[in-house]
Amino acid sequence: MNWYKWLPVLMIASSAGPAIAIFFLAEESHGWRTLWNMLGAVLKIVLMGVLFYEVHLGREIAFHVPLMPGLTFKLHADSLSLLFAGLSTVLWFLTTIYAIGYLEHSPHRSRFFGFFSLCVSTTIGIAMAGNLITLLIFYEFLSLTTWPLVVHRGNPTSIAAGNRYLVYTLGGGALLLLGVVWLQTLVGEIDFVARGGLSALEAGTHNDLRLIFTMLVLGFGVKAALVPLHGWLPGAMVAPAPVSALLHAVAVVKAGAFGIVRVVYDIFGIEFCERLGVLEPLAGLAALTILFGSWRALTQDDLKRRLAYSTVSQVSYIVLGAAVFGPKATIGGIVHLVHQGLMKITLFFCAGNFAEELGLHRVSELDGVGRRMPWTMAAFTVGALGMIGVPPVAGFVSKWYLGWGALEAGMPWVIAVLALSSLLNAGYFLPILYAGWFAERTSPWPATHGAPFPGTSIHFPPDSPANMGGPSATETCANPPAKLPREPLMPPTRGKHRASHEAGAPTAIVFGSEGSPSVPGGLSPASTSTAAWEISPLLLAPPLVTAGLSLLAGIFAGSSFSPLYWARFIMMGEY
Amino acid sequence: MGMLLVLALFSPLAILIRLLTSGDSTTEEGLEYGQGNRDRHGPNTPTWLAAAPWAPLPALLAALFLPEDLTLDLPWLFLGTLLRLDRTARIFLALTATVWLAAGWYARGYLPATGERPSEERRFWGWFLATMGGNLLLIPCQDMVSFTVFFTVMSLSAYGLVIHHPSAPNRAAGRAYLALAILGEVVAFAGLVWACRLAQGEVTFAAAATALAAGPSRDAVLWLLIAGFGIKLGLVPLHVWLPLAHPAAPTPASAVLSGVIIKTGLLLWLRLFPWGTGALLPGSFLVLAGLTGTFGAALAGLTQTNPKALLAYSSVSQMGFVALAAGLGLRADAGSGAEIEPLLICLGVFTVHHGLTKGALFLGVGLTQTSLSPACRRIVMGGLGLLGASLAGCSLTSGQAAKALLKGSLPLAGAAWQPTLEVLVPLSGVTTMLLLLRFLALLPREGKPGLPAAPLTMLVPWAGLLLGMFLLPVALLGPGGFSPATLGLTVGGLGKAALPPLAALAMAAVARRVAPSIAERLRACLEVPPGDLLHLVGLFVASPPVPARPPTLAAASSDVALPFLNDLSPPSPAHKGVEPIASCPLPTETPQGSQPTLPLSEVSPPRCSIPGTLDPLLPSWGERPVVEWVLAGISRFEGFSTGLLLMVLLAAGLAFLL
Known part of the structure; x- marks a missing residue:
C-alpha cells in the first residue's frame, strides 16, 4: 500500500472539500470563506510540491477505482499532468487572492467561491485523469461547474452568453463521448501512456481511427476555441474578471488544449498520428485559428473581448506545437501551455483592475492610464510584450521552440504564420501600451471604484471600504511605500487633489467621480483621500506576481527550475 | 573577472532602476510651482541624474582594460548565454561607450538649455538609459538569443526617445520607427530560428555561422537576416525610418541613433554571416542596394531643408558602404583564395570612423542652435566642416583611412565589377562632400533667441568626438597596426583623397556664384520628403x-x-x-x-x-476585398451556427456508428 497513490485524490479533494464547505457558509461569513479558500489553495500547493518531487524521482503514481467491467476510473500523475496541474494550482492560489479582493462586496459570494473551487477541482481532475473515460467525466463536469460562473451576474447578457457556452460545450462533450465510445468498442479500454497505445492496430482500422481522431480533436477543440468552434469564448467575457482570468484564460481553454495534447501524444502517439496523416490538417486548423484570432482581436474595442480573441489565437500555439511532428515543436507547444497561462492571466488581472478602479472597459478609454496605475500598467506591458513574443518574456521562448520545431519538421510555412501572428499581436497590443504610457488624458476617468457588478443594483455609501479601495487605503496611507510611480499625474479635472508631500509621496491621485451614481458631487471621501497604492494590494499583487513569473520564465529559461526544463523532461518520454 | 564585465555593462540599467524607484521630489515641485529650472542641478541633484552621464564609463573601461577573449558562460540565462569580449566586441564596445558617454554629457547640458521641464528630462533619461543598457549589453553576446533580447530592449526603448516631444509629426515618425522595428524583429526572429535549426539547436553565433556556411538553406536565412537587421542598419529600401526618426528625437538621442544604434545591425552581420562562401545572389543584392543607398540617399539628402534629416540621409548613404562591403564579403569565395579578413577589419574601422563622425555631426547641430560667441561659432562651424570632410574621405581624417581600407578590398568584387566600383567609390566622396556642404549651409547662423549659450558640458563632448576622429588613423598606425601605405598616407594617396572633396567644393562654389536661384529652384522641384x-x-x-x-x-x-x-x-x-x-x-x-x-x-x-x-x-489590410470576404465568412460562423455544425457532425457520427 503506497501512501502516495492517494496524492491525486488529495489534490482534487483539497479544493472540492473547501468548495462544499463554502456552499454551506452564510453570505456574511467573510472570514470563514477566506480561510477555507486559502487553506485549500495552500494545501494544494504543498501537495503539488510533493508530487513534483515524487514524479521527478520517477515514481509511478496511479489510483484506480473500477466503475464497471471494462471501465475504470483512473487518476495518475505523470510529468504532463503535473505541468497542467501545477499551472492551475499556482494560478488558482493567485486568482483566489484576486477574487477575494474583487468580489468580497458583491452578492452571492458563497455560490461564486463554491463553484470557483469546484472548477479548479475538475481542472485538476482533467490534469490527473489516467484514461479517456476519466478525462471525459471531468471534462463534462468542467462545463457544468463553469456555467454558474459565466452567468454569475444574472443579467440578460450573461444569461445569453451562458446559454451559448452550454450549447457549445455540451455539443463538444457529446461529440467527445461518441469518439470515446467508438474508440472503446474498437480497442477496449486504453490508458494514457507515453507514445500512445494504438500503433499496433492493423491498417484496416486506420480510417476509423482518423475519424475518431477528428471527433476527439473537435470535441476538445470546442473548449480550446479552435476556429470555427470558438464562438462562445468572446461572449463568455461578461463573467467577472477573476473568472475570465483563471477559467477562460487558463483552466477551460487549457483543458481543451490539454485534451488535444493527450490525444495526440498519449492515446494515438505522435509518430502514429504522423503515419495516419492527421497532423497536417490539425496544424492547418491551428494556423488558421492563430491568424483568425489575431485578426479579429485587431478590431475589438472592448478590452476583455480583445484579450479573448487573443486567447483564441494563443491557445492554438499549443495545438500547433502538438500538430507539428518533432521534439522541438512538442517542447514549444507544451511550454506554451504554461507561458500563455502566466501571460494571459496577467492581462486579465490588469484588465479587471482597470475596470474595477477606474471603470475602464474599452481600449479607447485607456489614454494615460499608465500614469494613474503605473504598476498595473507595467504588469500589463510585460504580458502584452510576451504575447507579441518580445524577448525576454516567456512568449519568446515558446515561439523560438515552435519555429525551430516547424523547421525541423520541414514546415517553414509555420514560421511565416508565427511571424504574421507576431505582427498582428503587435498591431493590437501596442496601441494599448501606447495609450497607457504615452497618450495624454483629456477626460476624467469614467468611474472610480465602481461597483464590481454594474448590472446589479448594489451601491455602497461613499465612505464604505468598498469605495475606499478596500481596507488597505487607510493602512497604507500611514506607511507610504518607498516605490513611486515614474510620472506624477497632471490631468485637468476639477476633482484634482495634490498628494501631500510631507507624507512622502503618494502620487496616485484619486479623481472625483462624476460618473458614479453613488458619489454625490465631485467631492467625496474617495476623491479627497489619496491612496498610496493605486489599487487594493489584493488586486495589485496577483498581476505583479504573474508578470514577474512570466518574465522569470523567459529570463531563466535555461535553468532547471523553468517550465522549459519540465517541458523538455516531458518530451523525453514522448519520442 | 567575467562578472566584472557584466557589472560594467549593467551600470546603465542599474541607474535606470535607481531612477524608477527614486521619489524625485524636485520633479513634483517644479511642476507645481512652475519654478525656473536653471538651478536644479545644484546641491539637490538626484543621485540618478548625477550618475546617468557616467553610465557608459564602466563599459568603456571594460573595453579598454579587460583581457581579450574574456569569456562568461551562463547556461541558465535565456536559452544558454555566452558572453565573450573578443576583438570585434572590444572595438564595438569602445565606440559605443564613447559615443554614449559624449551624448550623455551633452544631454546633461542640452536638456536644461533647451528648456525641458524636470519631468520631461526624467522621462528622457529613463529611455536614454534603457536604450544604452540594451546597446551596451548586446555587444559581447555570442549567442543569438541573448543578442536578440538586448537588441529588442534597445530597439523598443529607442521609441521613447523618438517620440520624446509628442507632437503629431514626431508621433508619426515614432509609428514608422516602431512599425519597422517590430517588422525587423519578426523577420530577424525567423532568420535566427532558422540558423539555430541549421546549427542543430546550438544558439552560439560561432556554431550558427559554421552551419550556415555549409547549410542547404543558406540563402533563405541570409535573406531573412539581411532584411531583419538591414532595417536597423538603414539598408535601402528599408531605411525609411531614419530620416523620420532622427529629426524627431532630441539631438543627443539622434547622435546615438545614428552613431551607434544603427551599427548593431552590422554587428550581427559580422557575427553570423558566412563570409567568403560565394553567396552570389544575396551578396550581389547587398552590393547593389549599397550603391543605390550611397548615391540615392546622398541625392535625396541634398534636397532636404532640415539639417538633421539631411544627416540621416547621409547616414543611409554611408551605411551603403557597409552594405557594399558586406555584399563583397558574401560574394567572395574564400575557397578560391579570396582574403576576407581585411574586409572585416575594414568594416570595423569604417564603423568606428562613422560612429565618431556622425555622432559629432549631430551634436554639432544642437550646438549651432545655441547662442555661441562669434569666435566659438566659427570654431564649431570649422569643426563641422572637418567632420564633413572626414565623411567624404578627405586626407588625414579617419574617413581617409576607412576609404583606403575599403578600396583595398575592392578586388574581392571580381574582375567584372571591380573597375566600376573603383570609379564609384571615389565618386561617392564628391556626393558626400556636396551633401555635407549643403548641411553646413543649412545650419543656423545664429542661435535661437532665448536659448542660453552652450554650456561646456555640450562643447566638450563634441570636441572629444572630433578629436577622436583625428586620433583614429593615428591609433591605427600604432604598434601592431597598419602600414601608412595601407591607409593611403603617402603623398600620392593624400592627394588622391583630397581630390573628391575639393571637386565638390568647387562645384558648390560655382553653383553658389553662378546661379544660386536656379540651384534652389531645382532643389525645390526635386525635393524628397523625409521617409x-x-x-x-x-x-x-x-x-x-x-x-x-x-x-x-x-x-x-x-x-x-x-x-x-x-x-x-x-x-x-x-x-x-x-x-x-x-x-x-x-x-x-x-x-x-x-x-x-x-x-x-x-x-x-x-x-x-x-x-x-x-x-x-x-x-486597411483587412479591407482588401478577398481577405475581407474570406475572413468575414469565417467570422459569420461565430454565431450559433457552430452549434448547428456540431449537431450535424454528431448526427454524422451516429449514423456512422449505427
Whole structure:
C-alpha cells in the first residue's frame, strides 16, 4: 500500500472539500470563506510540491477505482499532468487572492467561491485523469461547474452568453463521448501512456481511427476555441474578471488544449498520428485559428473581448506545437501551455483592475492610464510584450521552440504564420501600451471604484471600504511605500487633489467621480483621500506576481527550475 | 573577472532602476510651482541624474582594460548565454561607450538649455538609459538569443526617445520607427530560428555561422537576416525610418541613433554571416542596394531643408558602404583564395570612423542652435566642416583611412565589377562632400533667441568626438597596426583623397556664384520628403483623409522647444519664397527616389492621426476585398451556427456508428 497513490485524490479533494464547505457558509461569513479558500489553495500547493518531487524521482503514481467491467476510473500523475496541474494550482492560489479582493462586496459570494473551487477541482481532475473515460467525466463536469460562473451576474447578457457556452460545450462533450465510445468498442479500454497505445492496430482500422481522431480533436477543440468552434469564448467575457482570468484564460481553454495534447501524444502517439496523416490538417486548423484570432482581436474595442480573441489565437500555439511532428515543436507547444497561462492571466488581472478602479472597459478609454496605475500598467506591458513574443518574456521562448520545431519538421510555412501572428499581436497590443504610457488624458476617468457588478443594483455609501479601495487605503496611507510611480499625474479635472508631500509621496491621485451614481458631487471621501497604492494590494499583487513569473520564465529559461526544463523532461518520454 | 564585465555593462540599467524607484521630489515641485529650472542641478541633484552621464564609463573601461577573449558562460540565462569580449566586441564596445558617454554629457547640458521641464528630462533619461543598457549589453553576446533580447530592449526603448516631444509629426515618425522595428524583429526572429535549426539547436553565433556556411538553406536565412537587421542598419529600401526618426528625437538621442544604434545591425552581420562562401545572389543584392543607398540617399539628402534629416540621409548613404562591403564579403569565395579578413577589419574601422563622425555631426547641430560667441561659432562651424570632410574621405581624417581600407578590398568584387566600383567609390566622396556642404549651409547662423549659450558640458563632448576622429588613423598606425601605405598616407594617396572633396567644393562654389536661384529652384522641384519610400506606400494604401500638414509641434511641450529641429514635414514652400511645388514640372533626370514628389505633398504623411492604431496599414489590410470576404465568412460562423455544425457532425457520427 503506497501512501502516495492517494496524492491525486488529495489534490482534487483539497479544493472540492473547501468548495462544499463554502456552499454551506452564510453570505456574511467573510472570514470563514477566506480561510477555507486559502487553506485549500495552500494545501494544494504543498501537495503539488510533493508530487513534483515524487514524479521527478520517477515514481509511478496511479489510483484506480473500477466503475464497471471494462471501465475504470483512473487518476495518475505523470510529468504532463503535473505541468497542467501545477499551472492551475499556482494560478488558482493567485486568482483566489484576486477574487477575494474583487468580489468580497458583491452578492452571492458563497455560490461564486463554491463553484470557483469546484472548477479548479475538475481542472485538476482533467490534469490527473489516467484514461479517456476519466478525462471525459471531468471534462463534462468542467462545463457544468463553469456555467454558474459565466452567468454569475444574472443579467440578460450573461444569461445569453451562458446559454451559448452550454450549447457549445455540451455539443463538444457529446461529440467527445461518441469518439470515446467508438474508440472503446474498437480497442477496449486504453490508458494514457507515453507514445500512445494504438500503433499496433492493423491498417484496416486506420480510417476509423482518423475519424475518431477528428471527433476527439473537435470535441476538445470546442473548449480550446479552435476556429470555427470558438464562438462562445468572446461572449463568455461578461463573467467577472477573476473568472475570465483563471477559467477562460487558463483552466477551460487549457483543458481543451490539454485534451488535444493527450490525444495526440498519449492515446494515438505522435509518430502514429504522423503515419495516419492527421497532423497536417490539425496544424492547418491551428494556423488558421492563430491568424483568425489575431485578426479579429485587431478590431475589438472592448478590452476583455480583445484579450479573448487573443486567447483564441494563443491557445492554438499549443495545438500547433502538438500538430507539428518533432521534439522541438512538442517542447514549444507544451511550454506554451504554461507561458500563455502566466501571460494571459496577467492581462486579465490588469484588465479587471482597470475596470474595477477606474471603470475602464474599452481600449479607447485607456489614454494615460499608465500614469494613474503605473504598476498595473507595467504588469500589463510585460504580458502584452510576451504575447507579441518580445524577448525576454516567456512568449519568446515558446515561439523560438515552435519555429525551430516547424523547421525541423520541414514546415517553414509555420514560421511565416508565427511571424504574421507576431505582427498582428503587435498591431493590437501596442496601441494599448501606447495609450497607457504615452497618450495624454483629456477626460476624467469614467468611474472610480465602481461597483464590481454594474448590472446589479448594489451601491455602497461613499465612505464604505468598498469605495475606499478596500481596507488597505487607510493602512497604507500611514506607511507610504518607498516605490513611486515614474510620472506624477497632471490631468485637468476639477476633482484634482495634490498628494501631500510631507507624507512622502503618494502620487496616485484619486479623481472625483462624476460618473458614479453613488458619489454625490465631485467631492467625496474617495476623491479627497489619496491612496498610496493605486489599487487594493489584493488586486495589485496577483498581476505583479504573474508578470514577474512570466518574465522569470523567459529570463531563466535555461535553468532547471523553468517550465522549459519540465517541458523538455516531458518530451523525453514522448519520442 | 567575467562578472566584472557584466557589472560594467549593467551600470546603465542599474541607474535606470535607481531612477524608477527614486521619489524625485524636485520633479513634483517644479511642476507645481512652475519654478525656473536653471538651478536644479545644484546641491539637490538626484543621485540618478548625477550618475546617468557616467553610465557608459564602466563599459568603456571594460573595453579598454579587460583581457581579450574574456569569456562568461551562463547556461541558465535565456536559452544558454555566452558572453565573450573578443576583438570585434572590444572595438564595438569602445565606440559605443564613447559615443554614449559624449551624448550623455551633452544631454546633461542640452536638456536644461533647451528648456525641458524636470519631468520631461526624467522621462528622457529613463529611455536614454534603457536604450544604452540594451546597446551596451548586446555587444559581447555570442549567442543569438541573448543578442536578440538586448537588441529588442534597445530597439523598443529607442521609441521613447523618438517620440520624446509628442507632437503629431514626431508621433508619426515614432509609428514608422516602431512599425519597422517590430517588422525587423519578426523577420530577424525567423532568420535566427532558422540558423539555430541549421546549427542543430546550438544558439552560439560561432556554431550558427559554421552551419550556415555549409547549410542547404543558406540563402533563405541570409535573406531573412539581411532584411531583419538591414532595417536597423538603414539598408535601402528599408531605411525609411531614419530620416523620420532622427529629426524627431532630441539631438543627443539622434547622435546615438545614428552613431551607434544603427551599427548593431552590422554587428550581427559580422557575427553570423558566412563570409567568403560565394553567396552570389544575396551578396550581389547587398552590393547593389549599397550603391543605390550611397548615391540615392546622398541625392535625396541634398534636397532636404532640415539639417538633421539631411544627416540621416547621409547616414543611409554611408551605411551603403557597409552594405557594399558586406555584399563583397558574401560574394567572395574564400575557397578560391579570396582574403576576407581585411574586409572585416575594414568594416570595423569604417564603423568606428562613422560612429565618431556622425555622432559629432549631430551634436554639432544642437550646438549651432545655441547662442555661441562669434569666435566659438566659427570654431564649431570649422569643426563641422572637418567632420564633413572626414565623411567624404578627405586626407588625414579617419574617413581617409576607412576609404583606403575599403578600396583595398575592392578586388574581392571580381574582375567584372571591380573597375566600376573603383570609379564609384571615389565618386561617392564628391556626393558626400556636396551633401555635407549643403548641411553646413543649412545650419543656423545664429542661435535661437532665448536659448542660453552652450554650456561646456555640450562643447566638450563634441570636441572629444572630433578629436577622436583625428586620433583614429593615428591609433591605427600604432604598434601592431597598419602600414601608412595601407591607409593611403603617402603623398600620392593624400592627394588622391583630397581630390573628391575639393571637386565638390568647387562645384558648390560655382553653383553658389553662378546661379544660386536656379540651384534652389531645382532643389525645390526635386525635393524628397523625409521617409521617401514610405510616402510611396501611402499612394497605394487607401487611408482615411488626413490633414496634409499636421500642425507643427509648436511649443506644445515647452516655450523654447526647437520647432525647426522637430518639424519633420517638409517646410511649406511658401516659407522659402519658392514657387509652389505643384507648378513645377518634373525634370526628366529625376533621381529615382523623388518621382512621387508631386502627389506626395498632397497625400503626405499618411501615417498621421489615426487614433489608437500604430500602423494605419493594419486596419486597411483587412479591407482588401478577398481577405475581407474570406475572413468575414469565417467570422459569420461565430454565431450559433457552430452549434448547428456540431449537431450535424454528431448526427454524422451516429449514423456512422449505427
